[in-house]
Amino acid sequence: MSTRTARKPAPLPEFPFTEQDLANxxxxxxxxYRCAEKVAAWLEPGVTExxxxxxxxxxxxxxxxxxxxxxxxxxxxxxxxxxxxxTPLQFFATGRRLAEGMSYVLDCAPVVDGYTADIGYxxxxxxxxxxxxxxxxLLDYRELIVDLVRQRRTLDEVYAAVDAQIARHGYDNRHxxxxxxVIGHQVTRMEKVRGPEGLTMFGFGVRTLQTLGxxxxxxxxxxxxxxxxxxxxSRHAPTPGLWAVEPHVxxxxxxxxxxxxxxxxxxxxYWLDDDVPHVRRARALAATA
Amino acid sequence: MTSEKPARQDENPTGQDPAAKAPKSxxxxxxxxxxxxxxxxxxxxxxxxxxxxxxxxxxxxxxPERPTVLLVHGYPDTHRVWDDVAAELAADHHVVRYxxxxxxxxxxPRAKEDYRLELLAQDLFAVADAVxxxxxxxxxxxxxxxxxxxxxxxxxxxAERIASYTTMSGPSLDHMGHWLRxxxxxxxxxxxxQLASQGLHSWYIYLFHLPVxxxxxxxxxxxxxxxxxxxxxxxxxxxxGHPHDTLAGDAARGVLLYRANMLPRLLRxxxxxxxxxxQLITLTEDNYVSPALSEGLEEWAPRLWRRELAATHWSALxxxxxxxxxxxxxxxAHLEGAPAARELAAAQQGREGGREGxxxxxxxxxxxxxxxxxxxxxxxxxxRGADLALCxxxxxxxxxxxxxxxxxxxxxxxxxxxxxxGPAVDAFAATVADQQGVPDIVVNNAGIGHSGTFLETTxxxxxxxxxxxxxxxxxxxxxxxxxxxxxxxGGHIVNVSSAAAYLPSKMLAAYxxxxxxxxxxxxxxxxxxxKEKIGVSTICPGIVNTNITRTTxxxxxxxxxxxxxxxxxxxxxARRGFPPEKVATEIVTAVRTNRAVVxxxxxxxxxxxxxxxxxxxLRAGARLKM
Numbered sequence: 001m002s003t004r005t006a007r008k009p010a011p012l013p014e015f016p017f018t019e020q021d022l023a024n025x026x027x028x029x030x031x032x033y034r035c036a037e038k039v040a041a042w043l044e045p046g047v048t049e050x051x052x053x054x055x056x057x058x059x060x061x062x063x064x065x066x067x068x069x070x071x072x073x074x075x076x077x078x079x080x081x082x083x084x085x086x087t088p089l090q091f092f093a094t095g096r097r098l099a100e101g102m103s104y105v106l107d108c109a110p111v112v113d114g115y116t117a118d119i120g121y122x123x124x125x126x127x128x129x130x131x132x133x134x135x136x137x138l139l140d141y142r143e144l145i146v147d148l149v150r151q152r153r154t155l156d157e158v159y160a161a162v163d164a165q166i167a168r169h170g171y172d173n174r175h176x177x178x179x180x181x182v183i184g185h186q187v188t189r190m191e192k193v194r195g196p197e198g199l200t201m202f203g204f205g206v207r208t209l210q211t212l213g214x215x216x217x218x219x220x221x222x223x224x225x226x227x228x229x230x231x232x233x234s235r236h237a238p239t240p241g242l243w244a245v246e247p248h249v250x251x252x253x254x255x256x257x258x259x260x261x262x263x264x265x266x267x268x269x270y271w272l273d274d275d276v277p278h279v280r281r282a283r284a285l286a287a288t289a
Numbered sequence: 290m291t292s293e294k295p296a297r298q299d300e301n302p303t304g305q306d307p308a309a310k311a312p313k314s315x316x317x318x319x320x321x322x323x324x325x326x327x328x329x330x331x332x333x334x335x336x337x338x339x340x341x342x343x344x345x346x347x348x349x350x351x352x353p354e355r356p357t358v359l360l361v362h363g364y365p366d367t368h369r370v371w372d373d374v375a376a377e378l379a380a381d382h383h384v385v386r387y388x389x390x391x392x393x394x395x396x397x398p399r400a401k402e403d404y405r406l407e408l409l410a411q412d413l414f415a416v417a418d419a420v421x422x423x424x425x426x427x428x429x430x431x432x433x434x435x436x437x438x439x440x441x442x443x444x445x446x447x448a449e450r451i452a453s454y455t456t457m458s459g460p461s462l463d464h465m466g467h468w469l470r471x472x473x474x475x476x477x478x479x480x481x482x483q484l485a486s487q488g489l490h491s492w493y494i495y496l497f498h499l500p501v502x503x504x505x506x507x508x509x510x511x512x513x514x515x516x517x518x519x520x521x522x523x524x525x526x527x528x529x530g531h532p533h534d535t536l537a538g539d540a541a542r543g544v545l546l547y548r549a550n551m552l553p554r555l556l557r558x559x560x561x562x563x564x565x566x567x568q569l570i571t572l573t574e575d576n577y578v579s580p581a582l583s584e585g586l587e588e589w590a591p592r593l594w595r596r597e598l599a600a601t602h603w604s605a606l607x608x609x610x611x612x613x614x615x616x617x618x619x620x621x622a623h624l625e626g627a628p629a630a631r632e633l634a635a636a637q638q639g640r641e642g643g644r645e646g647x648x649x650x651x652x653x654x655x656x657x658x659x660x661x662x663x664x665x666x667x668x669x670x671x672x673r674g675a676d677l678a679l680c681x682x683x684x685x686x687x688x689x690x691x692x693x694x695x696x697x698x699x700x701x702x703x704x705x706x707x708x709x710x711g712p713a714v715d716a717f718a719a720t721v722a723d724q725q726g727v728p729d730i731v732v733n734n735a736g737i738g739h740s741g742t743f744l745e746t747t748x749x750x751x752x753x754x755x756x757x758x759x760x761x762x763x764x765x766x767x768x769x770x771x772x773x774x775x776x777x778x779g780g781h782i783v784n785v786s787s788a789a790a791y792l793p794s795k796m797l798a799a800y801x802x803x804x805x806x807x808x809x810x811x812x813x814x815x816x817x818x819x820k821e822k823i824g825v826s827t828i829c830p831g832i833v834n835t836n837i838t839r840t841t842x843x844x845x846x847x848x849x850x851x852x853x854x855x856x857x858x859x860x861x862x863a864r865r866g867f868p869p870e871k872v873a874t875e876i877v878t879a880v881r882t883n884r885a886v887v888x889x890x891x892x893x894x895x896x897x898x899x900x901x902x903x904x905x906x907l908r909a910g911a912r913l914k915m
Binding site for chain 2: 129130133160168176
């Protein structure tokens with residue numbers, strides 16, 4: 001690993017959230033996961049991605065969600081591993097129907113009162129041994145990421161370490177298919193901004209884009225990026241705040257991801273919530289194996 | 290002297306031993322004892338067995354207590370065509386051959402009616418009853434021997450007398466009659482093509498039905514030159530005793546086989562199913578029987594194993610006798626109760642739990658399968674139906690590969706092997722052959738990276754690079770190439786070289802040298818193994834995102850500097866982002882299409898092109914420091 005310091009880093013900003021803020025973020029993340037689990041329980045063979053995504057939106061709105069960081073996504077079958085994806089438009093839900101043995105991923109990002117959750121929920125319909133194997137391994141990435149961030153390793157180094165772990169597991173990195181190859185992005189509390197609530201462009205809320213755009217510029221000036229990828233822009237220590245981290249791995253036609261908020265303070269890092277479905281499930285799988 | 294009619298007359302009677310004339314049921318042990326004394330050279334015991342009014346010349350080898358295999362020869366051969374197969378099988382079988390009526394030393398009736406299939410089947414049962422009265426026999430037949438054995442196998446008596454049937458190049462004429470009918474009635478383009486193909490293969494059958502012509506040809510010189518014909522058309526080296534001296538007469542008379550049976554059976558085929566287990570060995574280069582002829586055989590023989598052998602009509606027996614013997618041995622052993630060999634199990638039709646894919650039933654060996662291109666290649670073959678034998682130095686990584694292969698349905702064995710260690714690779718090959726059989730595909734992938742100029746590179750570093758990258762491939766090719774060649778069923782060897790093989794760089798002196806050597810040895814090996822139908826492919830990947838950069842060593846650098854360079858090149862290779870899975874796909878394609886040299890990435894292709902267009906440009910580029 002590099003021992004040189006690329007350039008003198010700008011002083012890191014203060015951790016911007018209060019305990020109450022974190023509690024609100026946590027509550028919203030739980031709500032999002034609860035809705036995803038409800039939709040997962042409702043899924044059955046024959047349902048299309050569009051129906052699943054619409055259902056997810058409906059559940060969230062029923063819980064009082066006013067806006068979305070991005071529209072809800074649903075991917076079935078080999079689309080969970082983003083196979084044959086050529087354009088970002090292919091991320092949007094399609095008419096693909098769920099079938100027995102398929103893997104699926106639900107992804108949503110509700111916004112309530114400026115607080116944002118961004119979650120990814122991986123599931124399977126019926127039996128799928130490959131899915132089971134990856135689900136068990138998914139926790140390795142969760143532990144690896146928080147460990148390295150605690151060690152204040154630069155974000156691109158963490159990214160490379162995740163890549164190496166993926167290679168050791170024999171899977172392939174599917175988060176590199178996301179725009180910008182990102183494994184995560186910073187989450188801030190959205191302040192009141194102009195623009196209509198609920199309106200989206202390219203799948204992202206208009207207000208999201210405004211906030212994100214502004215952050216991209218301000219962080220860039222500080223030599224940091226709110227997007228976490230493997231390039232030079234991410235060659236900086238983890239910025240204090242909240243990061244939505246979404247390692248996404250695939251093997252053949254099966255893809256799994258999780259996405260949840262990582263809390264990064266000046267001297268520590270921890271997952272906002274450990275009581276999340278993928279942790280419970282991996283522990284249950286490990287117990288039966 | 291008893292009043293019973295003796296079952297047979299031994300040809301070398303001592304005249305002293307009454308046991309020879311003992312009734313059939315008690316005669317077995319006695320015959321064995323007696324025959325021991327009368328053994329001809331090579332352990333072959335000759336006798337004559339009556340069948341109807343005729344007497345047949347019978348030849349036995351091996352212990353009569355062992356399972357009996359009955360070998361039936363075709364036209365225009367004698368029992369001698371089985372010499373190699375019989376000698377091989379005699380080690381653990383009671384091997385029985387006979388000259389069919391009209392050939393060799395058996396009686397030679399003159400009338401066409403005496404060559405009807407019913408009578409030929411009767412001969413087979415007569416021999417089986419005499420040599421193995423208590424236990425059913427395993428019949429193995431070739432050409433016309435196969436046609437007449439089908440008659441016996443589809444006879445009701447077969448259920449008790451025939452334990453299994455291995456058939457080569459001779460369909461049941463009744464089955465063939467139905468085959469033709471079906472295709473005439475549904476003349477789809479595919480069916481018409483099959484009809485045309487078999488029609489062309491059968492030219493000699495039409496000639497045989499013309500008066501005078503064929504017998505005259507045999508007597509007037511064809512027989513004399515038969516050895517030359519076999520050499521030129523069939524890849525068969527002439528040998529003593531084959532073609533045999535009675536060829537002219539046998540062949541001329543044998544034309545009656547065709548005249549007595551072909552038209553009646555093909556025009557009015559009967560319904561002849563069988564419950565006997567049948568092993569069909571399709572000879573892929575047979576000039577007389579097209580492989581399509583066996584399509585739909587499951588309907589008549591539901592217990593069917595389909596196997597292939599890359600051989601011509603006669604080279605199968607005369608050049609690849611050991612291979613045929615092995616296939617027979619696997620089949621008889623399995624039916625006598627042993628678990629099926631891997632290839633045999635894969636050949637069984639309609640079995641449950643069988644795997645699908647273009648490499649189903651094949652075994653692939655991959656070295657360095659713990660990571661990168663090796664792991665991806667192993668998984669690519671697993672995904673396409675193959676089973677695996679994998680080696681690496683990192684056992685933990687190898688276990689992971691095996692587990693993933695298991696998720697794709699493959700059975701994989703793992704072996705901790707240092708490919709630079711010759712005896713270890715030999716032992717690896719022996720273990721694989723023993724546990725899983727001879728592989729069909731061998732991928733010599735294991736390799737290491739090293740960077741350094743010629744003079745910077747120490748002797749130790751040179752040795753390490755050449756030991757793994759070059760000697761590793763040499764050991765792999767020697768150990769497995771020998772196995773593949775001995776087995777005689779073709780196969781494929783893949784050697785992973787590099788774009789560095791033709792792209793010189795002062796920074797990669799040792800690495801490039803080792804890979805260029807692999808490139809050249811593959812070219813030489815390809816030429817050598819072409820005749821054995823073993824393909825050799827050289828893969829030149831280029832810049833691929835694998836573990837190799839994280840373990841590459843650098844001459845004349847300290848540990849920290851080396852780590853920095855490893856990280857730098859790993860990052861570079863990662864950003865290039867060419868996944869090992871794509872190399873694996875190219876390797877699979879190379880095996881499928883038998884490609885000689887495969888540059889994979891665009892830079893590898895460009896370098897290959899430049900190396901031929903303007904080697905001087907590459908030599909100039911080699912001076913650059915990376």
